[in-house]
Amino acid sequence: MKHPTPTEIAEYAKSIGFDLDAEEFFDKYEIVGWVYGKYNTPIKSWKGVVRQWQRWHKGHSNNLSAGKPKLRLFPIGGTCCVETCKMPAVYKVTGQAYDHKYCHEHMPDEVKEQYG
Numbered sequence: 455m456k457h458p459t460p461t462e463i464a465e466y467a468k469s470i471g472f473d474l475d476a477e478e479f480f481d482k483y484e485i486v487g488w489v490y491g492k493y494n495t496p497i498k499s500w501k502g503v504v505r506q507w508q509r510w511h512k513g514h515s516n517n518l519s520a521g522k523p524k525l526r527l528f529p530i531g532g533t534c535c536v537e538t539c540k541m542p543a544v545y546k547v548t549g550q551a552y553d554h555k556y557c558h559e560h561m562p563d564e565v566k567e568q569y570g
């Protein structure tokens with residue numbers, strides 16, 4: 455197999471809609487001489503490996519979001535408790551004198567950080 459250049463890798467990744475660090479990919483396989491796996495199997499299709507990374511990447515990010523606690527980010531009824539804001543509330547803080555409801559923009563910062 456003809457070894458690809460980082461540019462070729464970047465172009466191919468882009469063409470399949472994969473935001474790949476082409477330098478990282480290139481270095482990883484250039485160092486070991488374009489082999490993969492436990493038995494140093496020679497790579498016959500580097501494009502196939504790029505697609506494999508893409509699948510791994512997808513699965514990985516799915517797992518990450520699956521691990522997040524669920525937050526109810528759809529309208530929960532009522533409007534944001536910020537006086538000047540009339541947006542539908544998507545987050546409710548309970549356990550206070552009364553429920554505070556917030557729209558996506560006005561929810562507490564620590565909640566934004568946790569859940570995006």
Ligand SMILES: [Zn+2]
Binds near residue numbers: 535539556557558
């Ligand atoms: Zn608001």
